[in-house]
Amino acid sequence: MELDAKIGVLNNAGGSSEVSLNGIKVVCGINGPMEARPRQELPTTCYLEVIIRPAIGNPTVREKYMEDKIKNFLNSVIIGNLYPRQVIQVNLQILEKKNNNSSYTSDSDESAATEDVLLELNCCINSAFLALVDANISIYKAFNSNIFTYTHKGSLVKDGLSEAKSRHLVVYGIKNNKVDELLYGENVGRFSEKKLFMALERGEKESMILHSKLKELSVESVKQKFVYLS
């Protein structure tokens, strides 16, 4: 499904974005860099706080897991030594999630919930990138996330279908308009090594396509905020 994104949707947050992708809608708001509480303070770098809130119910271990994953790779992207002893807070609120029967949940739906982790992570990561740009936080490289699915027939398709043999989340860093390195990958299901490499290769191409889209959006946001003399 097509990515639909807006930048600067919130007023109180330092930077914000709203992204709809694969039937999931996420709002990301970034606060900071701001003063850290003594407990969080790191002398040479910034403390990153990632908070994910689900659409329905209270945050559980599932959200904590996603927070940890996002935090780990964001730490390698944000130029932390520019913000020593400060905290950057990344808030992700999941608003809508399209299931077949999302308004009705029962306990047996939990296996489906773990499947959705990849889809949610995918949307969260792209939204976090746009919000970071909006918040003017220095990063080493741009990044974006794509999701690929191997269907039961063995063909590789972009975006998460509900019926899948395996699913692959691929996050590439992009530097100087070129794919720089693989920042983060997450795979669910049964697949061979060869298939994984094929998915990664496809990810490289797709991530450049997505990057040009995100870049267009972020250029627009920067233009609105700063006036450059030509």
Add this chain to the structure above:
Amino acid sequence: MVKLAGLSLNEQEFLTDSLKQGIRSDGRSLDQFRDVEITLGDQPGYVDVRLGKTRVAVRVSGSITKPYEDRPFEGIFTISTEIGPIAGAFFENGRPSDEEVLVSRLIEKAIKRSGALDVEGLCIVAGDKCWNIRADIHFMDFDGGFIDASCIGVITALQHFSRPEVTVSGEQVVVYSTDEREPVKLSILHVPICVTFALFNPKEKEENIKGGADGNEEAGEFAIVDATMKEEGLSNGTLTITMNKNKEICQISKSGGLPAEGLMVMDCANKAYGIVEKLTDQIKEVLKQ
């Protein structure tokens, strides 16, 4: 709410002085409610409410559980209100401040305790199975009026939501998917709307404690409708009135300690009715689409 976040003394004085003269910083009159923008989501039960710069998203969902033992004939209705730092860095994660507790209790009182949702209609098998309707309020942007916005959001989402059809045959309960059978709307008994007034005392601080009306002196307190974050921070108290279109007051709550004259409260209630009428019509209009 958030006490004077980043307001300088000059600005505080300027704002209160202009309010005394009946001028607000955003150009509204003292008894004008901000424009409300209600957006319905693709899925039933998802509503996005914007009240000026304040933004609240409400998600209503349902599941089947066992009813409370002391209320076997009733379904369960819960409202979850947790304000996260996405609404503003001054809200701390996982540690609700006193004001946040007040917000959630007020919403609970306004909607749940006023009986807006017919919980008896949520019963499937008495004492064994019932619907658990849950409203999650996501606060996203704060510029005053959280109570008013979330009340509008919850009541709209409840009307927008529909639960799957259920049939009971003997011991068995069958839940039909939305494709099989038309989902059922919840039964809403009335539509309560909250209107919050911010109270100001134009005179000395002592008067807050003593009360000014000692016969020959006029009290002079005044109320403004739908305060923004700055106005809320400056105010000496708030008055929240919950009403429905039948001119019934469901709930009234005054906090902040500023004594208010009875007549002023009456006046506020009258003003609130006008706003409630307008908002109820707007909600109806939105839901028609």
